[in-house]
Amino acid sequence: MQGQRGIILIGIILLIGLFAAQIQAEPTVKLHGFTQATVIKTQDNKGFVFDFDRVRLIAKGKLNDLAEYKLQVDFMKTDTDVDKDGETPAIIKDAEIKIKVYENIKVSVGKFKTPIGMEFCASGAKLDLVKRGLGQALVFERNVGAMVHASKLGQIGFGFAAGAFNSGPNQANTVGDPAKGNDYTVAGRLSINPQKVVYVQTYFGSALTSVDQQESVSIFGVGTHVKLMKELSIKGEFMSRTDAQNNDADGTDFYAQAGYLLHPGIEPVVKYEQLDVTNDAMDQANITVGFNYYLNPDNIHQTKIMINYVESDLDGQDAIQLMVQAVF
Structure with a gap:
């Protein structure tokens, strides 16, 4: 019943927003995307392997004064029939419609990221x-649903997100039964960003189930990003997931990371991360040392070269990773 009430509430807010203002603007469309070419050698592999991490095409724009859209596809997923949510085509990363209901408050419907995990x-x-870190084994990933969200509210830059999604998120897609009518995935996030120097968020979620001999999956976490002296960037995150059905995703993850701009186009980065789950064979601790070269310091992510060395406490998991990224 809680999941149903949440969906009804989102529907009411959406209707209020639609009737609150007039639709005047003409539709717009903007195409952009990015390619990430990689060269990776792991300790168990004698040679370097050339590949791609992401090949994305994104269309987004405004339909009118109240509605906007986003469609993102990943051509690296063309041979994967079903995404991590267990239901939708993997090639569709985002298919999102946003409705403005008031100032910076919007409602999103469709497929998009759940508000779980800062990284x-x-x-x-x-x-x-x-690469993203070990905590990706715990997060709920993308899913289909509806979410109310806002950002940059007040002097402290307060933000929030609250959504209801289909049952069974990433690593929990066998939890719950959509036919039961009560088995939703619910997720929320609260954040502040005062003066754009310190960003702090906390998030929480649960994959609900009414199936006999199943337990609901819950997750919570906190993350922060601090910028000092414009050159120094520090990030950290802790998350904990309780999942009786999956020992590989029942546990905690923590990381601390620092990067320093030696020059507008040169940034070394160091990260320590530890994953601790019920299945001891999946426990892992990594130290990653990275070097980023930004070809356009005015837009650092437009064209960049990234070189990483990963030292792992698991046998054979040390790696050298190189990536060249182009955003258009």
């Missing part, structure tokens, strides 16, 4: 290292 919710084109 996960960062754009794949704006990462500080070649």
Whole structure:
């Protein structure tokens, strides 16, 4: 019933927004995307392997004064039938419609990222290292649903997000039964960003189930990003997931990361991360040392070269990673 009430509330807010203002603007469209070419050698592999991480095409724009849209596809997923949510085509990363209901408050419907995980919710084109961290084994990933969200409210830059999604997110897609009518994935996030120097967020979610002999999956976490002296950037995040059905995703993840701009186009980055789950064989601790070269310091993520060395406490998991990114 809680999930149903949440969906009804989102529907009411959406209707209020639609009737609150007149539709006047002409539709717009903007095409952009990015390519990430990689060269990777792991300790168990004698040679370097050339590949791509992401090949994305994105269309987004405004339909009118109240509505905007986003469609993102990943050509690296053309041979993967079903995405991590267990339902939608993997090639469709985002299919989102946003309705403005008041000032900076919007309602999104469709497929998009759940508000779980600071690193996960960062754009794949704006990462500080070649790969996202070990915590991606715990987050809820993208899903189909509806979410109310806002940002940059007040002097402290308050933001929030609250959504209801289909049952069974990433790593929990066997939890719940859509036919039951009560088995939704719910997720929320609260954040502040005072003076754009310190950003702090906390998030929480649950994959609900009414299936016999199943337990709901819950997750919570906190993350922060601090910018000092314009050159120094510090990030950290902790998350904890309780998942009785999956020992590989039942546990905690923590990372601390620092980057320093030696020059507008040169940035070394260091990250420590530790994943600790019920299945001891999946426990892992990594130290990553990275070097980023930004070809356009005025737009650092437009064209960049990233070189990482990953030292892992698991046998055979040390790696050298190189990525060249172009955003258009």
